[in-house]
Amino acid sequence: KAGVTQTPRYLIKTRGQQVTLSCSPISGHRSVSWYQQTPGQGLQFLFEYFSETQRNKGNFPGRFSGRQFSNSRSEMNVSTLELGDSALYLCASSLSTGPTDTQYFGPGTRLTVL
Amino acid sequence: QKEVEQNSGPLSVPEGAIASLNCTYSDRGSQSFFWYRQYSGKSPELIMFIYSNGDKEDGRFTAQLNKASQYVSLLIRDSQPSDSATYLCALLSGGYNKLIFGAGTRLAVHP
Numbered sequence: 100k101a102g103v104t105q106t107p108r109y110l111i112k113t114r115g116q117q118v119t120l121s122c123s124p125i126s127g128h129r130s131v132s133w134y135q136q137t138p139g140q141g142l143q144f145l146f147e148y149f150s151e152t153q154r155n156k157g158n159f160p161g162r163f164s165g166r167q168f169s170n171s172r173s174e175m176n177v178s179t180l181e182l183g184d185s186a187l188y189l190c191a192s193s194l195s196t197g198p199t200d201t202q203y204f205g206p207g208t209r210l211t212v213l
Numbered sequence: 214q215k216e217v218e219q220n221s222g223p224l225s226v227p228e229g230a231i232a233s234l235n236c237t238y239s240d241r242g243s244q245s246f247f248w249y250r251q252y253s254g255k256s257p258e259l260i261m262f263i264y265s266n267g268d269k270e271d272g273r274f275t276a277q278l279n280k281a282s283q284y285v286s287l288l289i290r291d292s293q294p295s296d297s298a299t300y301l302c303a304l305l306s307g308g309y310n311k312l313i314f315g316a317g318t319r320l321a322v323h324p
Contacts (some may be wrong), residue, residue: 132310142257142301142314155309189256195308198245199264202310204256 101126103192103205107136111211115179122203122209124171124192131173133165136187148173149195177210185212216240219302219315226322232289234318236302239283245305246285247312252298260300261287266287292322 104123112118124131132155133145143152144157148167165175171192177184187209218237226232234248245264249257263269263276263285275288282295289296299317306313 130310131303132312134312141316142303142312144311144313147310149309155307155311187256191310195310198305199261199262200305200310201247202312204249205257207220207256210284 103190105188105190105205105208107208108206109209111213112180113211113213114182116180117213118178118180118210119174119176120190120210122173122175122187122190122192122205124173124190125203128192128194128203129171130193130195130200131167131171132191132203133173133175134189134191135159136189137185138208142189145175148190164203182211182212185210214308215315216313217302217304217315219300219318220262221316222319223321224276224318226292226320228292228294228322228324230292230322232292232296232322233322234287234300234302235289235297236285236315237283238285238304240304241280241283243304243306245278247272247303247305248276248285248287249303249314250296250298251299251301251317257301261275292320294322294324296320297322 132147147155167173193202225270248260275284301317302315
């Protein structure tokens with residue numbers, strides 16, 4: 100079974116631009132979560148989608164948004180990029196069966212903001 | 214106080230030894246705990262999960278959970294140089310797949 104895929108793998112943008120990242124979950128997984136990883140803050144939860152609905156959201160500004168499609172693929176968007184948005188963006192998918200569920204991460208998208 | 218605390222390391226152990234990685238958490242209501250391994254430049258890889266007090270073994274790995282003392286640990290037996298990585302402890306917070314991660318412990322296994 101194929102794992103979680105993310106595109107693109109690398110992105111370079113300039114301040115003020117916007118960016119869209121894509122995530123395809125493991126086949127059969129309906130939940131997609133997004134995380135940001137930086138050297139200073141570590142891994143932080145952005146949001147989670149299930150059946151095209153955002154069920155949970157982390158403590159990030161409104162510039163960070165996402166959506167999920169009917170095939171469970173998900174996108175996240177960051178508008179008005181800031182230098183501090185440079186990070187590894189990871190998505191993780193799960194079956195979402197409850198508190199014993201496990202999340203599997205994709206390879207990530209490395210975003211550099213200049 | 215951070216929700217999940219880990220010693221950043223590095224923890225250095227000789228090849229063949231037991232590596233012991235520890236994690237404490239502040240939310241007494243937390244139920245589900247996970248250990249991920251992350252090699253430099255790669256994404257986190259799930260090693261184990263544990264929900265019940267006690268020990269859970271999987272190959273060379275043993276996870277231990279003590280909810281009364283609010284700590285989780287990971288033991289790696291017969292450590293190999295290929296185990297050198299950052300180990301991330303995480304807990305499920307508030308349902309709906311929100312994982313809270315510790316800062317990670319860097320493990321170095323030397324021949």
